[in-house]
Amino acid sequence: MTLKVGVIGVGMIGQDHIRRLTEVLSNVQVVAVSDIDNERAQSAAPNGAKVFDTPSELIRSELVDAVIICSWGPAHEEQLLECIAAKKPVFCEKPLVTTEAAALRVMEAEVSFGQRLVQVGFMRRFDADYRRLKAVIEGNSLGAPLMYRSVHRNPSVPEGLYISDMLLNDTLVHDADISRWLLDDEITDVEVRVPRQSSHNKNLRDPVLVLLHMSSGALVNVEISVNINYGYDIRGEMSCEKGVASLPNRPATVISDVHGIRQAIPEDWRERFIEAYDQEFREWIVAASQGGATGPSIWDGYAATLTGDAALRAVDSGSIEKISMCEKPKIYN
Ligand SMILES: NC(=O)c1ccc[n+]([C@@H]2O[C@H](COP(=O)([O-])OP(=O)(O)OC[C@H]3O[C@@H](n4cnc5c(N)ncnc54)[C@H](O)[C@@H]3O)[C@@H](O)[C@H]2O)c1
The missing domain is CATH 3.40.50.720 (NAD(P)-binding Rossmann-like Domain)
Known part of the structure; x- marks a missing residue:
């Protein structure tokens, strides 16, 4: 059909x-x-x-x-x-x-x-690397997951069309979702820290560092940089009780030549996540x-959506902001 x-x-x-x-x-x-x-x-x-x-x-x-x-x-x-x-x-x-x-x-x-x-x-939930990472965590050979580090770097964003709030209510959604999925857990609290500003686009609050508190007590540290210049760089590393599991850099081919040992970097999300x-x-x-x-x-x-809202509140308050979810309807179990 x-x-x-x-x-x-x-x-x-x-x-x-x-x-x-x-x-x-x-x-x-x-x-x-x-x-x-x-x-x-x-x-x-x-x-x-x-x-x-x-x-x-x-x-x-x-x-x-x-x-x-x-x-x-x-x-x-x-x-x-x-x-x-x-x-x-x-x-x-x-x-x-x-x-x-x-x-x-x-x-x-x-x-x-x-x-x-x-x-x-x-x-990201359909990406083979993330699926392998989840399988390792669920296999439990490394023990309980304790901390996840999610790095989300974009080479640039369209000036004027992309505003500061979008780092937290549009871009962060991918890191929030993949963290919930990998850890099979919900986010309860959100903190945001804003470091020294990148000089690439002075109208943007960029980069940002976000700390997601999970209900199990695990912590997720998210770096979002949307004007990193060099390419689209997505990383993930799960620290567990008995070891660490990381996403490989993509594309995985390693080139060795007179300039050194290196890997290419995707231009944007279309290339990195095509499969x-x-x-x-x-x-x-x-x-x-x-x-x-x-x-x-x-x-x-x-x-x-709730994570993005809490992150925006956390920027204003400088404090840890709570997330309160409604009861989960049965059709989502
Ligand atoms: N999953 C991902 O990785 C990913 C990547 C890029 C974009 N997105 C999402 O996809 C959506 C589109 O992003 P984009 O980069 O293609 O943006 P875009 O601006 O290139 O395209 C959006 C299109 O929607 C049209 N449009 C807007 N409002 C409309 C309406 N009410 N009815 C009909 N058409 C309407 C616009 O005219 C435009 O052609 C956004 O929600 C964005 O966050 C997701």
């Missing part, structure tokens, strides 16, 4: 997902697109796909079995609610939504529907074809 999908928002990641859905993956066809920039939608639409003037028309169309949301974060809530009302499986890029109240509204809609329809785009995104969609296509979702859920998007 071929899953017929509609893509809402065809900017950078929307176009990259259309490429993988049309050129790499099977059992799926992009039959519809929509973007508030209609010209962009026209040029991004693959052959034979229909361009809808509004996301609502795309979501309600009988042509579309399942929806992929790649619009801006503030637009996600309305589009998610419409997908759930239409009973259509939906893949939503991170962030799930941008406020706690919005997260609770989409959660309530899905819980009322009675089963999962929504998958959130936390692609993770492919795998994320492979598994979503199977789940959505059966009318559901797999992997990161609305509950996970809600947890990441």
